Amino acid sequence: MSPTERPRSAAALIIGNELLTGKTEDANLTVLARLLFRLGVTLERAIFCRDEVEVIAAELDALRLKHDFVFTSGGVGPTHDDVTLQAIAKLFGCPLVRSRVIEKLMSEHYQSRLSPRHLRMADLPEGAELLLSNTSSWPLVKLENIFVLPGLPNIFQQKMAGLAEALGQDVPFLSRGVSTLCDEGEVGDLLERLSVDHPEVAIGSYPRWNDRQVSVLITFDSRSKAAVERAVDDLLAHLPADKVVDDNCARSVGG
16 A cells, blocks of 8 residues: 555544543553554544443444444443443344354363353354454454454553454554744644645644643654655744754654
8 A cells, every 4th residue: 555545544432431430541542543553544533432232332333334443442341331242233233142262262261260241251243253363362353344352451452463463554654743942822823834735744733831841742644754754844944943852753742
């Protein structure tokens, strides 16, 4: 795939009452976004929703029709509020059926502790695929363009290598950051003009209120290295040199 071809698109549905009540902080969306960025897949939307079958099914139905891939996070455990698989079955109008592959893996993992509640996790929507990976003994679950991922962050992260294998590599996104001593009011007009003149590049502006050295980090993302360099050069040509701290800094905008 060349940089001029449309990148594949994705959406994420993050499921869990505990996230919407503040009991737990989500960590999975950032992990997924970074993987997709590296693979050249555009994450276009992320939605948080409650552990309710009707809500999950409706959100997935809307997302799957507008994106190449949809990823769920959460709701696949053994308790009463783990209803993601039920919601997917409802969406596709199919029953839940016992996966002998998952049942065997659970039996080996839990051994004498195995309970009917554990085995609920082996009941998958009929027609679901199990995608085996070289990096994990537990397969990924996929139905059409929906990938079902766990909510526990450590297990979610373990699934990323297998997910990368399943999705494959497109032209990856490239990123470059310019740290400045400007404030956003100073560069707002310039950035608006750059976004029009360089349509291949996604330009972001991130103020650092607690950083005495850097006032605004400006990022440039594209699958074309030449396009990124042209946009950065255009910015630097219109900024006073004493306002530029670093013109090739890391992409991270956290802080």
